[in-house]
Amino acid sequence: MIRVAVVDDEPLVRTGLRVILNSADDLTVVVDCTGAGAVELVRTRRVDVVLLDVRMPVVDGPSVLRELKRLPDPPVVAMLTTFDSDDYVDTALRSGAAGYLMKNSTPEHLIQAVRTLADGGQVLAPEAAKRVIAGYLAAGRDDGAARRVRALSERERQVLGLLGTGLSNRGIAERLHLAHGTVKDHVSSVLAKLGGLNRVQAAVVADRANLPAARSDLR
Template sequence: MIRVAVVDDEQLVRSGLRLILGTAPDIEVVADCSGGEAVDTVVRVGADVVLLDIRMPDVDGLTVLRRLRETPRPPAVAMLTTFDAQEYLAAALREGAAGFLLKDTEPEQLVRAVRTLAEGGSVLDPGVTRAVIGGFLAAEAEATAAAAVRALTPREREVLALLGEGLANPQIAERMGLAASTVKDHVRAVLGKLGGLNRVQAAIVADRAGLVAGLPQTGGPR
């Protein structure tokens, strides 16, 4: 079972997400809470995936994300956002968010996104993709990233392209016909050569380098 925690200051949002995810036979919502309780709750229940509101009145989502990343067993965290919270997206990306989902994401997409996150993949809702790119890749950073991509080997560029689709390591291994351990080594090498980026950041770089048709959608493989 994929253990999920939902963190949002609105009870209605938490209840709605719990109801949606509860329809999936392989997903269990083990906790829902507001930001002030989030870190202690997530650690206590051992959540694999956290859906985290990016803006909350008691403790903002970026602070919760930062604290979760510092725990001994950090979960995969996807930020829940709305169209009017775009100024927070680049900061969340730099803090290690594994994805971004709009609060009105379709139920089937939400379930697929949680599964992708649990497998180590990344998710980007198309509705926030442009804002994430704009905030993360300024002109100077984009030029640096492009140079790093050119320095990758052909096999590493193939791995980067698959990261750009939001695929987790097991899915990349299946697509490339390689052992999971080999893919893990390739992914580590690619992220290192790109300056220590995380998977979502690497997906953006892959898209800007023209290695994929588009950024990863909610649901992993396309």
């Protein structure tokens, strides 16, 4: 089971998300709470994926996210919000969020997004994805990660190319006909060699480096 936490200041929203997520056989909501006290609850309940509202009174989403990322074994976090401004997207991703979803997502999309997050993938609402790619490329950001692409092995460049398409580890494994654990090792190696980037940042590097979606014929 994928253990999920829903952190939102509105009880009605939390209830609705709990009903939607618990309707899937492989998901269970083990925490629903506001921002205050969320970090301790997530830590003690061994949560896999956190859906975290951005705007909350007392303790807002970015503050909770930063605290969660300091945990010894942090969960995967996606921001779930009605706001899609550049500032919110940028703040969330720079703070370590693996996804950014809008609250008008369909139940089916939300369930699949949680599965993707749990499997190491990243999820971005279309509104957010356009801004992330455009913003990073327009700013010409280059902290050395793009140059490090050339130092990757051919297999690692394949994996990075598929990261750029948003595939989860399982999806990459299926595309390359590799074991799931092998792909996890490759992804970890790629992110480390790119300077400790997260998956979303690595996807931007793949886009900038013009890496194609990997072929499955390399053994």
